[in-house]
Amino acid sequence: MFNIIKDVITKENYELVDILNKINKLWVENTLTEEQRDELVNLARTNANPNNSYAExxxxxxxxxxxxxxxxxxxxxxxxxxxxxxxxxxxxxxxxxxxxxxxxxxxxxxxxxxxxxxxxxxxxxxxxxxxxxxxxxxxxx
CATH class of the missing domain: 2.10.10.20 (Carbohydrate-binding module superfamily 5/12)
Structure with missing residues (x-):
């Protein structure tokens, strides 16, 4: 699951709040280690595209x-x-x-x-x- 989320983040086609929530959910479900969660959160924030993060x-x-x-x-x-x-x-x-x-x-x-x-x-x-x-x-x- 780590590699799938990392691939999505690398393609920069995500909404930051949404991807952060998904990463935290996977971490709570013990699908990700804390180190993996931290790496994905930092990568998501670094690659975030403002054009993908508009309000509903x-x-x-x-x-x-x-x-x-x-x-x-x-x-x-x-x-x-x-x-x-x-x-x-x-x-x-x-x-x-x-x-x-x-x-x-x-x-x-x-x-x-x-x-x-x-x-x-x-x-x-x-x-x-x-x-x-x-x-x-x-x-x-």
């Missing part, structure tokens, strides 16, 4: 609905002569799961994730700091 449609729809609501509020304010300036952006906004390449995090982006602050270290990052910790730098306060 339900998450995309929820994010679009939230975006629509914000736009509707802004439009209403503009129509009523209120607030013609852009809103001030928060320095450490909450992490939001990207839905595609268009909203993936870039190197230098700052986020708050599980009450901790992180700075993204790679372009095209669609993973949170728990799934792909080497893509994020924890900022100590």
């Amino acid at each position: 449609n339900t998450i995309q729809i929820a994010n679009l609905w939230e975006y629509y609501q914000r736009l509707d509020i802004r439009l209403s304010k503009l129509e009523n002569g209120q607030g013609t300036t852009e809103p001030e952006l928060e320095e450490w906004p909450q992490y939001v799961q990207p839905t595609g390449a268009h909203d993936a995090y870039k190197a230098g982006d700052k986020v708050t994730f599980q009450s901790k602050k992180y700075i993204c270290k790679m372009d095209g990052c669609v993973w949170n700091p728990l799934v792909y910790p080497s893509a994020w730098e924890l900022v100590e306060e």
Whole structure:
């Protein structure tokens, strides 16, 4: 089983969270040794392709609905002569799961994730700091 999973990872046609869950499941079932699990997890994180790790449609729809609501509020304010300036952006906004390449995090982006602050270290990052910790730098306060 180790060689099959390794072959899938080497071909780089997998979703990172999905493959990590499968690797851990095989490890829990004693199909993989701890050393094999560690090797596969590191290989999966190294070879991960952001284009394979987009959120499911339900998450995309929820994010679009939230975006629509914000736009509707802004439009209403503009129509009523209120607030013609852009809103001030928060320095450490909450992490939001990207839905595609268009909203993936870039190197230098700052986020708050599980009450901790992180700075993204790679372009095209669609993973949170728990799934792909080497893509994020924890900022100590």
